[in-house]
Amino acid sequence: MIKVGLLGAGRIGNVHAKSIAANADSQLVAVSDVNQAAAEKLAAAYGAQARSSQDIINDRSIDAVLIATSTDTHAGLIEAAAAAGKAVLCEKPVDLSLERALACQAAVAASGKPVMIGFNRRFDPNFAAVKRALDAGEIGKGELLSITSFDPAPPPVSYIQVSGGLFRDMAIHDFDMACWIFGGAPETVTAIGSSIVDPAIGEAGDVDTAVITLHYADGRIAVIKNSRRAVYGYDQRLELLGSTGLLQAGNVLENTVNKVTTAGATSAKPEYFFLERYMRAYEAEWRAFIDAIQAGTGYPVTLQDGVNALAVAEAATLSCKTGKTVRLKDGRPVLEG
């Protein structure tokens, strides 16, 4: 039984607490949060204790920590927990700054304890089935990947202002998806963005609609479409053209009902947002983390994956601002031409 400390008792912390409790091989023993009441409430629901993050990290009886705090604390907590010898699963992103993430990666390397990053979408059964089919050669060589990733509604502008921008905040999941499917980071990144959903987002210096193309050294191309608003719900699809076929992963719908009337045939909307769509993915992610600890194998998502996605995000941000293609050189974005 792996004893787990959960850092962060917010919305996503609550989701993880349930996965930890439901897994027969892990037990939630401690919860921390800057909001003490939140930590206590969540701890009580699962028979755990509310403690400080530092206490949890220092407690030698705790085997693993799950970091679900605010983004700006991720890198520091990863470093502390790894130094303390804990197994670590940290929510994405590592940090909003690539430099900080690279420093964290160096520190973790020194600690000798690998860290798993919570790119939950890799554990979605639909995307996972695409990856398996590709790896099994079912469509030959993957050539052209297309990712559709729309949120149901934009967050408040106050959130946008501290989010690091659409590419670091929202598209980062899609960058990881592309790197995962294609087995690494692209050579060049070109991004185009608009603030067309809400002018206030543009005034805050961000975009709300974007298309990013990733060009790989061997010619493969990935294209990512993002919007902060799809009024019908969370639109999360992927398709991959290969040399001998096409793979598509569709949305998960609220139900399978179809109603046909004089107005046409109407079926259900996609699950509304990430908690609904990716609930099964969060459970599978946790299982994968526990399984890796028990098996002593490497994690299925590494800190390097977190760094790669952030590097692409930084490149996309720069490309969108300058109107130029950005090259990734030694893992860092460099303006072309």
Next chain:
Amino acid sequence: MIKVGLLGAGRIGNVHAKSIAANADSQLVAVSDVNQAAAEKLAAAYGAQARSSQDIINDRSIDAVLIATSTDTHAGLIEAAAAAGKAVLCEKPVDLSLERALACQAAVAASGKPVMIGFNRRFDPNFAAVKRALDAGEIGKGELLSITSFDPAPPPVSYIQVSGGLFRDMAIHDFDMACWIFGGAPETVTAIGSSIVDPAIGEAGDVDTAVITLHYADGRIAVIKNSRRAVYGYDQRLELLGSTGLLQAGNVLENTVNKVTTAGATSAKPEYFFLERYMRAYEAEWRAFIDAIQAGTGYPVTLQDGVNALAVAEAATLSCKTGKTVRLKDGRPVLEG
């Protein structure tokens, strides 16, 4: 070039005229109709002559006739045309009376000229693909066939009164479909019907909603669902469970557009009625007739097929009235028990 006389210049006659003209191996040379003006108009549109049915049948320069007149004239015209040595394609049904159809069959047999019956649905590319897949063994042995066949709206009661009833008028297509898929007529027929769409249909002695089950000697079962009203359009589907899989033929939709809004995902309705849905089938049916004449092979739909479907229709009518299962004995319906 096969010279064709078309008997009947009504709605379906017009459809056939187009198919005859579009086929590079057939030429429309004469048209007849009880309404002389209708015959003349249609003839003019395709450079043919308006003549009487008798004249056309007597004209030795005409190779084939297509009978698209009113049902009560079918059997007589089939007999006359076959006796005159014409190749004959006659619209379904052979007659509303099984006895009359059997008599027609005997007369045609005496003439030595086979006749093709216009069960157009066999030429629908979707149903034809199901049949091909079954015959190719793709789902093993067919076991349980289900046919959905709904019209968009009931005809006027005045039509119902002379139609022969739902089983002879509407379900007869489905009976032929079942006999075609399963390779012959069933052993017993059980029908249940209601007049639930429109009480006036019940007052006219007919039903507007029905379920018919056909039981085959070897245990295979077909179930047919009929309704005179599906407000969203012509609903024409089929599915067949076999020992190693399932085959489904869906509706043909008006277009492939899907609209997703807060109200759900809305796609197009089925093609509205038979002229829309089966336009390609009518063309393919004509091509099959012409090809069979040219190749000197048997027709893909025979007079026996027309008789079989009518026998099932008569059995279903009897079953629905008596509440009992009806057995087909030597091709004629006999009450069970």
Next chain:
Amino acid sequence: MIKVGLLGAGRIGNVHAKSIAANADSQLVAVSDVNQAAAEKLAAAYGAQARSSQDIINDRSIDAVLIATSTDTHAGLIEAAAAAGKAVLCEKPVDLSLERALACQAAVAASGKPVMIGFNRRFDPNFAAVKRALDAGEIGKGELLSITSFDPAPPPVSYIQVSGGLFRDMAIHDFDMACWIFGGAPETVTAIGSSIVDPAIGEAGDVDTAVITLHYADGRIAVIKNSRRAVYGYDQRLELLGSTGLLQAGNVLENTVNKVTTAGATSAKPEYFFLERYMRAYEAEWRAFIDAIQAGTGYPVTLQDGVNALAVAEAATLSCKTGKTVRLKDGRPVLEG
């Protein structure tokens, strides 16, 4: 917190244990089973005690019992638990004998404690959405209901022999679905069956493929298609034609992936069997039971519903054997004619 005793620690008992534990308002405190080791293992996994069914029923500190034992013990345990004042949720069927179920119903009525029957499919989100849409008038009046219900593979013949036959064992779910959708029991029942999947099933006196039609007093018709074998998985669909539209509930697929190659477009199979397909339904069923207890309202599925489904099953069994339609008179099957 409602304290729950679980009678039966088999496959379905395990499913229910998880639902009880996951529900924040119920707590699993005791488990019984004829196999003591099974009871102890399941009890241990959730911090409960292994006890005898009688002990559990006698324990005044236990509020509710869930009966998931073998079918032949259902009626007796229902009576005992109701007499002891427990809230009771019992797996379907009440009994294999309609007479025994009616006696149970009388005993329970005397106890004054209503009982909920576990027709889990009513809680499937897809079927539930159909029912809601119908009740909201979205397709007008329901007229023609069609239920497809195929198991992936037949059970061993040894099970068939004690199962009560296809209509009581398998179709009973579908009978409840029809009664639920249409708001009560039909007037007449007509069933046709074959043993076409496996001759050994026929030798055991049962059928493996069947079509049952239910005719309602007001003319509405339900048709149910059953097969013991659909090699591609559990096929559980429903469609309802109404006066202003059609409602369809489709299968739940294993994932949303579509692969397009020269061989066509291939998507996932349905979830393999009831544990996969109805996992969410079992959770929702338990929630509904707990909610009803807490709210003091009636149960969403009653003992009368269990009796109705059984009466239809008995009628279908009789109809299939005699080849005649069977009428339900005062809730009991009577041969027509």
Next chain:
Amino acid sequence: MIKVGLLGAGRIGNVHAKSIAANADSQLVAVSDVNQAAAEKLAAAYGAQARSSQDIINDRSIDAVLIATSTDTHAGLIEAAAAAGKAVLCEKPVDLSLERALACQAAVAASGKPVMIGFNRRFDPNFAAVKRALDAGEIGKGELLSITSFDPAPPPVSYIQVSGGLFRDMAIHDFDMACWIFGGAPETVTAIGSSIVDPAIGEAGDVDTAVITLHYADGRIAVIKNSRRAVYGYDQRLELLGSTGLLQAGNVLENTVNKVTTAGATSAKPEYFFLERYMRAYEAEWRAFIDAIQAGTGYPVTLQDGVNALAVAEAATLSCKTGKTVRLKDGRPVLEG
């Protein structure tokens, strides 16, 4: 009855001949081709005469000409036919050179006879339904357009060499689609391409896989994905995210059959190539041309539309070669930065 001369008796000429003959308001009277035998054969099939293009243009009894010759002759024939006062429908593209197309546009303007360009996809019932729904406000303001356009197999390299390259030869249809949906040409064009399908295409100086993003002045974005190879057939889809919903136009499949086995659920492939997919579109295009002539209204696709698509194609070609975004200034491509 509009008398029509058809210039070009190749594959696409044959398609048009059928549409001309099938339309009750047009009559094919003359056919030309550099291959005299081809012209004669096609003319004979429809009762027309084989003549030279010049003869046809000079013949005052001919009302309209359809130009379906090789691309390099389009502009000259357009000019000659317009000067002769003919109604003109010319296959796309106007020319491979934007300058030549602009010169043609000037010449045609001087003649005072507008010309229609054959962007057949606008007449596809599926894309047309998307456009209608957008114009009717069904998804609010269109924001992000995505076009998938894959050919089943690459043409011979010898064709590639004279094709003008993927952007002028293949993507030009998609550029027109974007300009049509969004009501005009974009402000900037960014293209990324690879030769990943066949290295010989790269050696010929072209790409076979590409993503092009079009950025409109008001922030709207269109993204086009092209590949010369989708082994499963012609993949022609479009989706448009708007402020209040999403519109998708899917492929047209060969049939509606679905087969479910242990291997999954398999449905049909898309229609194989443009002749199959767009047969209905070609007929509708011709009808629209004839209707516009008879109604005296403007054509639904103008020479300006042909010029716009070519300008985008030229911009995309330049962008792909330089790795830079290209601006359209006064309708001509200019390198950014």
